[in-house]
Amino acid sequence: MTVASPAGRNAIIALSQAADRRQRATGGYRAELARWTIHRIAHRDGVPPTAIGPWDALETMPIRDFGLLQPQLNRPTEAFEPYPSIMVLATAGDDAAAWLTAGQALQRVLLTATWHNLATTPISQPVEIPAIREQLTDTRKGIWAQMILRVGYGRPAPATPRRPLSEVLETGRADS
Helix, strand or coil, X not given: CEECCHHHHHHHHHHHHHHHHHHHCCHHXXXXXXXXXXXXXXXXXCCCHHHXXXXXXXXXXXXXXXXXXCHHHCXXXXXXXXXXXXXXXXXXXXXXXXXXXXXXHHHHHHHHHHHCCCEEEECXXXXXXXHHHHHHCECCCCEEEEEEEEEECCCXXXXXXXXXXXXXXXXXXXXX
């Protein structure tokens, strides 16, 4: 995990905004947001309205807008920090083992940030668009960007529902 310099942060924000615009212009993207928000009651999964925070009045950093399809939410706008702290999680390699390593590292970073009362926001748009991800990746050094995080202080958010442990953890072996 690397903290971006001011110049790097500005470049990452510009790439994130470009990726966000590209995704918002895609019908499949809007349909996926709808599956995770509007239809969540039927599936018990997804993002409840109570977890959809305020909108960044400055629109400095694109955030995954789970309220995009729910105009009835009447979300307030707030002035977020104009110069957010941005971290890049990268791996040596870009295969299944590297992705697993990235997930484990991300888990540690998120838990450590929570322990220190820091708020984190995943900014995955730039790594979801291959052409933009390439600009965050240095293949000559064997480094591939896997995730972008905004880290800082924020107001506590309400807890979101979780599935019961019995639905997500296998406790026995399946017979052959």
